Amino acid sequence: MTLYSFRVDDKLNLIAHEGDGAAFSELPLGVPYYEYYPRLGYKSVDAVAYAIEHGEPLSLAGYRLFCFHREKCTADIEIIPQFAGECRCCGAMIAVDIRSGCSVLGEMENAQALVDIGKISVTLAHGVRNPLNAIKGAVVYLKDKYGTDATFGEFAGIIDDEIHKLDNFITMFLSTSYLDARCEEIQLNDLLERVANLVTLQAQACQVLFKVEYGDLPVIRLDSFNIGHAILNVVNNALGAMESGGMLTLRSRREQDGEAEVAVVEIADTGPGIDYRGTKNIGGFPAAGCRKLGRGYGLFITGEIIRHHRGKLEIIGNPHGGTTVRIVLPVIPPGEMTQGE
Structure with missing residues (x-):
């Protein structure tokens, strides 16, 4: 994706620019491009001037620069000479594609x-x-x-x-917002039992052995619909990962997280496991085109629901296969979490 592009004349003065954000439309024309954009270097000279002088396109891959937003980043840059008639080079078009860092x-x-x-x-x-x-x-x-x-x-x-x-x-x-809390005091194991009732037949159809292990949990305050939705998202992902059958375990337990008491729900599968090269963005925005099935928003929505409950979403992969997802929820005293938090 091109973040911004601009055109200059043979004197390196700006004659047009485009980009993401209203700031580009307010930049003046008729001034040297390097007064507003990062100056580009090539072989100890100005890269734009070099391309115009030689009349040939110039590519700068992985170029390190301070971007338009004044942050260090890496970009792929294309400098394409523009011609008037067949011979005279009258300027250049520069396209900057920010790869990382901004x-x-x-x-x-x-x-x-x-x-x-x-x-x-x-x-x-x-x-x-x-x-x-x-x-x-x-x-x-x-x-x-x-x-x-x-x-x-x-x-x-x-x-x-x-x-x-x-x-x-x-x-x-x-x-209203789907994250506006409709909190109630519930026994989380009762919610897990409802999830299990919904999933049992689906697991059988997928030839997956499904079992539930209930731990000793206190009554906690949460939005049962959205938390149930979050757990189902993870369970459905696990079932989808076991195309040739396997085992799915849903368990709950009470733990200490520092000085705080938390309720933990674990969803463990015996599927192929996660790709360790892509774990950085797990639970974040899905990258375009990175999912074979669906858009990848389910885990993102799950993460938002858990975050809204002041909890944590943890994904633990096994190099030999299988993934465990942990949903960690604080045991909040009644009345402390209010609607809209």
């Missing part, structure tokens, strides 16, 4: 990712509502007709309950 560019990319998530989320919320209503009607019909079957009645009740939760969530999402 925190401002990183913030801009993160902001764009948030915008993309917002657009996708609103579209998804509206798109889900109509088929959700159809499913709700079908479940009511089936319950009336086959409600005497105990097993069917149990699972129909789960479906009905989850439809109700999802419908309420969509209504809330379209009217």
Whole structure:
């Protein structure tokens, strides 16, 4: 991606510039480019002047410079001479592609990712509502007709309950932030049991052995819908990683984190494990084109939900295969976490 580009005449004076941010449109023209952009060097001379003099494109790969935002960074730079007629070189176009080091560019990319998530989320919320209503009607019909079957009645009740939760969530999402806390005092193991009920049949279909290990946990205060959503995101990622079967373990325990008491939920799989070369951005914004399936926003959303609860998301990989994701939540005294925090 080109962060910015500009054109100069044969005297190196600016005649046009483009870039991300309103500041570029306010820069004056008719002055030497190096008064506003980093001066580019090549063979102890000005790189732009060199390209114009020789009339040949010049590429500067991995060039170290202070970027437009006055930060040290690495960039790929293309200097392309511009010609008037067939022979006379009348200037050059310079395109600067920042590769790394510019925190401002990183913030801009993160902001764009948030915008993309917002657009996708609103579209998804509206798109889900109509088929959700159809499913709700079908479940009511089936319950009336086959409600005497105990097993069917149990699972129909789960479906009905989850439809109700999802419908309420969509209504809330379209009217406010999905991270606005609706906190309540719950036993986290009860939430894990509901997650297990939802996942058991899916695990069987994937030929995955699924087991749950409940630890001794206190009653804690949290937004049960969003925390349940976060745990399901991780569980679904784990199931997706075990295409040829395996084992998925969901466990809970109480731990000490320094002087604070925390509740820990672990989701461990026996899949191929994580790519250690890409662990730096785990739980952050998904890089464009880095996911074979989906957009990679699930883990990012999970991380945001956990962060909003003042918790931590930890990913532990095993070089021989398998991944353990730890969701660490503080045991907050009742009333300390309030709506909107």
